[in-house]
Amino acid sequence: MRKINEIFYSLQGEGYHTGTPAIFVRFSGCNLKCDFCDTQHEEGTMMTDEEIITEVKKYPAVTVVLTGGEPSLWIDDQLIDLLHQAGKYVTIETNGTHPLPASIDWVTCSPKQGAKLAIDRMDEVKVVYEGQDISIFELLPAEHFFLQPCSCNNTALTVDCVMRHPKWRLSLQTHKLIDIR
Numbered sequence: 001m002r003k004i005n006e007i008f009y010s011l012q013g014e015g016y017h018t019g020t021p022a023i024f025v026r027f028s029g030c031n032l033k034c035d036f037c038d039t040q041h042e043e044g045t046m047m048t049d050e051e052i053i054t055e056v057k058k059y060p061a062v063t064v065v066l067t068g069g070e071p072s073l074w075i076d077d078q079l080i081d082l083l084h085q086a087g088k089y090v091t092i093e094t095n096g097t098h099p100l101p102a103s104i105d106w107v108t109c110s111p112k113q114g115a116k117l118a119i120d121r122m123d124e125v126k127v128v129y130e131g132q133d134i135s136i137f138e139l140l141p142a143e144h145f146f147l148q149p150c151s152c153n154n155t156a157l158t159v160d161c162v163m164r165h166p167k168w169r170l171s172l173q174t175h176k177l178i179d180i181r
């Protein structure tokens with residue numbers, strides 16, 4: 001059984017796959033307490049893998065986004081295998097502090113200040129920008145680097161930072177801009 005906060009269908013609003021229809025599986029709870037966290041994730045219902053897959057299969061998209069809370073605290077090879085058997089492309093939004101099943105198709109790591117990373121494979125890095133030094137994050141082994149304004153509030157500061165550090169791209173939380181989930 002895995003503790004699920006919500007399962008919903010929307011567009012990926014952030015990062016490399018922005019605009020892509022995706023089924024979001026939001027797991028409950030997190031090992032960090034970021035003061036800017038925009039998600040209420042503590043509530044949840046225990047679900048079997050069969051129940052999770054049945055819910056996921058209701059939606060036509062191929063992409064699944066495992067998120068939370070911190071999804072890495074709840075997942076294993078078995079769940080990823082079942083999602084693959086259902087024909088899904090499995091992506092994850094993680095703070096990177098916990099190891100991941102190697103079979104996940106796409107890893108979005110959003111490292112947090114002072115939280116030690118426990119993963120060495122990631123496809124994109126997505127930093128919530130609050131004016132911090134981002135040079136340490138540039139050393140991470142990712143293909144794509146995104147800087148995301150915090151709660152859509154400091155966009156001008158984030159744009160300025162991207163222009164000064166062209167390795168990075170701007171990621172807007174587009175779902176918030178158009179008021180979808």
Ligand SMILES: C[S@@+](CC[C@H](N)C(=O)[O-])C[C@H]1O[C@@H](n2cnc3c(N)ncnc32)[C@H](O)[C@@H]1O
Nearest residue numbers: 036037038039068069070093094095110150151
């Ligand atoms: C709610 S977190 C869940 C996944 C995981 N715990 C993590 O932090 O990556 C999903 C994404 O939203 C980002 N995020 C959280 N609060 C935010 C905020 N107020 N503004 C912008 N992005 C935020 C996180 O950094 C992460 O990239």
Ligand SMILES: Nc1nc2[nH]cc(C(=O)O)c2c(=O)[nH]1
Nearest residue numbers: 010011012013067093175181
């Ligand atoms: N539309 C939409 N895109 C997202 N990308 C990452 C999200 C998350 O909360 O992990 C998220 C979310 O909550 N909604």
Ligand code: SF4
Nearest residue numbers: 030032034037069095
């Ligand atoms: S790691 Fe992610 S879910 Fe956990 S508190 Fe930070 S932003 Fe929220």
Ligand SMILES: [Mg+2]
Nearest residue numbers: 038039067181
């Ligand atoms: Mg979100």
